[in-house]
Amino acid sequence: MKVIELKNFIKTGKFDAIQIGKSTKQNVIDLMGKDFDFADCGESQIIKYGWYEFFYWTKSEIVYAIQNDHLKFDCPNHDEMIEYQNENIKIDNWFLTVNKNITFSEIIRILKSENIHYKFEKHNFDGALEYLRLKNGITIDFDNELTTWLYNKHEDEWDMKNELIKNQQDYILNGIRLFKY
Numbered sequence: 001m002k003v004i005e006l007k008n009f010i011k012t013g014k015f016d017a018i019q020i021g022k023s024t025k026q027n028v029i030d031l032m033g034k035d036f037d038f039a040d041c042g043e044s045q046i047i048k049y050g051w052y053e054f055f056y057w058t059k060s061e062i063v064y065a066i067q068n069d070h071l072k073f074d075c076p077n078h079d080e081m082i083e084y085q086n087e088n089i090k091i092d093n094w095f096l097t098v099n100k101n102i103t104f105s106e107i108i109r110i111l112k113s114e115n116i117h118y119k120f121e122k123h124n125f126d127g128a129l130e131y132l133r134l135k136n137g138i139t140i141d142f143d144n145e146l147t148t149w150l151y152n153k154h155e156d157e158w159d160m161k162n163e164l165i166k167n168q169q170d171y172i173l174n175g176i177r178l179f180k181y
Contacts, residue, residue: 001033001083001087001088001089001090002016002031002088002089003089003090003091003164004016004089004090004092005033005092005094006091006093006094006095006096006176007092007094008174009066009112009178010094010116010138010140011114011133011136012136012177013134013136013138013178015052015054015066016031016089018031018054018063018066019087020063020064020065020066020137020178020180021063021064021180022061022062022063022178023061023063024056024060024061024063025045025047025054025061025168026061027063028047028054028056028063029047031050031088031089031173032047032054032086032088032089033049033087033088033089034085036048036049037049037087039099042058043057043058043059044056044057044058045058046160049083049084049086049089049142050080050081050083050084051068051069051070051080051081051082052066052067052068052084052091052093052104053065053066053067053068053069054066055067055179057102061104061158064180065177065178065179065180066177066178067125067175067176067177067178067179068081068082068175068176068177069070069141069174069175069176069177070082070175071096071102071173071174071175071176072101072143072147072172072173072174073100073101073147073172074098074147074160074177076158078098078099079098080148080181082098082129083098083108087173095110096130101123101146101172102172102173103170103171103173104142104168104169104171104172104173105169107132107140107142107173108132108172111132111134116130116134117134117135118133118134118135118140119132119133120131121139128136128174132155136178137176137178137179138176138177138178138179139175139176139178139179140173140175140176140177141174141175142171142173142174143145143171143172143174143178144163144164144165144168144170144171144172145164145165145172146162146163146164146165146172147160147161147162148160148161148162148163
């Protein structure tokens with residue numbers, strides 16, 4: 001079984017052998033396996049292994065994006081969002097921990113400790129308010145809303161409570177993406 005390191009992806013922009021603009025849908029399947037979820041978006045399509053998504057152009061089948069935008073602990077099945085393993089590969093999650101949010105300041109500390117250069121950008125992209133852009137084009141985006149899960153004994157179900165985060169340093173990791181059109 002091959003181990004694919006999230007750390008290497010963040011440092012190099014390569015998901016093991018998969019490279020944006022060079023690799024194809026078939027290269028992804030050869031690496032990751034034939035068991036995947038699929039979405040047809042017309043001009044583009046997505047194959048998904050857990051929540052690790054590979055976007056490719058329908059006609060050329062060239063991969064143009066890789067992302068996991070389900071890193072925030074905002075659901076009871078958070079493990080399915082960040083962990084992935086099949087008969088071919090296992091993803092080494094590096095700093096991602098099941099049922100734990102990672103803050104903006106923690107990500108900055110990790111990037112600095114690994115000497116990964118970044119710049120800060122403010123944008124309202126897909127609900128994320130803040131993000132970091134690495135030299136290799138990867139973006140790491142954050143959300144300014146904290147979700148807390150509370151168990152309701154009377155209803156025997158989980159209830160979700162959201163609250164805004166005021167301090168940017170406490171914003172929560174939402175996604176890691178590499179998009180090149």
